[in-house]
Amino acid sequence: MADVIYPKLIAAKLRSQMVYRASFAVDFVSQVMAQSYELIVILVLFSQINALGGFTKNEVLLMYAFAGAAFGVADLFAGQLDNLPTYIRTGTFDVLLMRPLGTLPQIMVSDIRLRRVGRITGALAVMAYALSHVAIDWTPAKIVLTILTPMAGAVIYSAVWVVACSICFWIVEGREFANAVTYGSNAFTSYPINVYSAPLRWVMAFIVPGAFVAYYPSLALLGKEDPLGLPGWVGWTSPLVAALAATVAGLVWRFAVRHYRGTGS
Amino acid sequence: MIEVRELRREFKVATSKGLRRNYKTVTAVDGVTFDVKAGEAVGYVGPNGAGKSTTIKMLTGILVPTSGHIQVSGVDPAKQRRDLAKRIGVVFGQRSQLWWDLPLKDSFDLLKSIYRVSTQDYQARLDECVELLGMQELLITPVRQLSLGQRMRGEITAALLHAPELLVLDEPTIGLDLESKERLREFLADINTRRGTTLLLTTHDLDDIERLCPRLMVIDHGRVLADGPLAELRAEVTPDRELVIDLREPGPAPDVPGVTAVRSEANGLRHHLTFRRAEITAAQLITQVVRQVEVHDLAVVEPEIDDVIRKLYQRQVDQEAHR
């Protein structure tokens, strides 16, 4: 079974980071700060206004926290896809192809950075604050939804990452394009999507399914109606969207690797 | 072990002229055919850009051929990449498959899991390599602290842990010092003869071929120029050999029919006699020489392998000029 090896590969990577313990602390702090960046923006804006797109500060913070936690987890695993251009250029990708394992899982465990937990920690703290300051009619189903949302979001972001980075097999500066999509969708999903203009929303909320990371699940939790008119059950579909996104990502990756090896295009 | 028929690989290269982008098709490998039998040791040489690496990448399943047929170790590399990976070992001189920040032993342990090697086999194979390559002290050293020669020993061990039937080496001795090179060659010769592991290696260092590979394949412009035992290729393209004689007393060179050129040095103490192997054997020549002069020492010099390959290229160029 292939499942034994991946934990070992992850453990190996974590061990090798212990070598650089001093920079770990610094990195951890800058990750927490990176996550706080958007938080400060939200707080600054709400020092001037009472509601954004019809949502209160704490409601927006809830969306921000869901998005942040999901992005943090995705970054932990899919973030190393940012190294793909380097892997291709230096031939490391060829080494991965020579092993009897899939390339995507190998890359995902190739460079797990524990410091990225800094992001997740920050987001979870804000999530705890937001959840205790907004009015939610708690039911068992909503508790499950609260737990599932960051996970589904992480899968969606990871899928976006995979699809976006696949472009690096074709274009040399693909990484920058990819970052516009990945980091861009993190910024995007931290706010209620009704503040965006329609074209931007279509691309970033539905084609890239960013709306299902935080916005719709938050609506379902809060029991609020969607200003854009979608029915309430949409907020419960994120795991499905995540599964769909993961499937698409898997297919795109396969196509991209096939192109790299020479049968595509 | 390896079966290659009419193998071709084309690349599209973008040639930008102003805003328009044109694509030019470059043929890196152009109709290569060869077989490698189990237990052989084959050297694959050619200038940069000749198509060596592209061939190796197709043999190892990294690249898919544009056309042609490949079978390695009984599987199609393009379709059964992971199957193939378990059967062959690959060493690239310029890229590492070890974990940079971890002790060498940790990399081996991970590969053990990746290739699902039983603990017993793993230990036996590792012990053997460690012993033969003298790596006892290196196992606990992080890879990034190893010298290139030490790391290369690690790379080869890493490629052998799953006991592959075929070991493909792409420039394994590049950048190594003489001692490290010699050690590697000795080890590779050993696993080839004793374990029967088939070897295919590309190299720029022709000493590798001389020491390791009874068979040589020369490729240029994507085509195989020559394929055969090194000795045969030598005889074919460089029919001349040289007999060097040192005389007891300075004197004129002996005059023997069949000798095509004479070069003398050290005031007639040493003479280089060039002769055609088709016209006279070394034994015949020596017999005649010692009849005429008093010889202190003598040696038969074979043409350098570089010469052989240079002549092969030259022959190819001439043939193309004739067409």
Added chain:
Amino acid sequence: MLAGMTTNVVFGLLRLAIISAAVTAANGEIADYDIAATNTYVWIGQGLLGFVLLWGNNELAERVRSGDVVVDLYRPWHLQGALLAQDVGRGGFAFMTRLAPPMVFGMLLFPFQFPDNPVRWPLFLLSAVIALVISFGVRFLVEISAFWLLDNRGVYGFWNVTSGLLCGLTVPISFFPEWARDTLWMTPFPALLQAPIDVFLGHGSTAKLLLYQLFWAAVVLATGHLALQRAVRKVVVQGG
């Protein structure tokens, strides 16, 4: 290049949407920013980002770490001056490729607040050039911190993460609570982005803004010069 522009535009659109939504929620104006001013602010900011080069590549610091910097130090030039000259040259090119495109993009597609007085155009240009010099000075300090820290990636990362907020890239400084606003204007950071934008929009006293920028340009460059001198002495004493 195209990739960089895409990233620039995507983030510009996101910030524009969010700040505009806030401005709308506040009945059309926050701290002198209406919709047109917001749009102008966002696209000038996106342009200046590449022009002043807010985030450098930490190349000098890498050279310090590898020891290659010795070569730079023993050349017959003043290292800081030479690098500044290079950076100004880069800026000349970046003016066309990085600063102008986002501004034109914003002018064509969204309501744009053009200067009330044509003299603001050259003043804005002047302010942007000073901003570039300050940006160079700050980056230089971040990079030569490697002489003391060896691994300055923490400082470098810290700057990359915080500069967007400190300089007024993400939210106008005037949106901040009063205490934060006052504190920020006592630092050189708003001089990098917010000051040229304010000159263009006519927010605050232009003369005061330019003097503020010149002051910080002098301070940052002088600090860099002194720090470099000490660093060189350190290299000489320790032998690299």
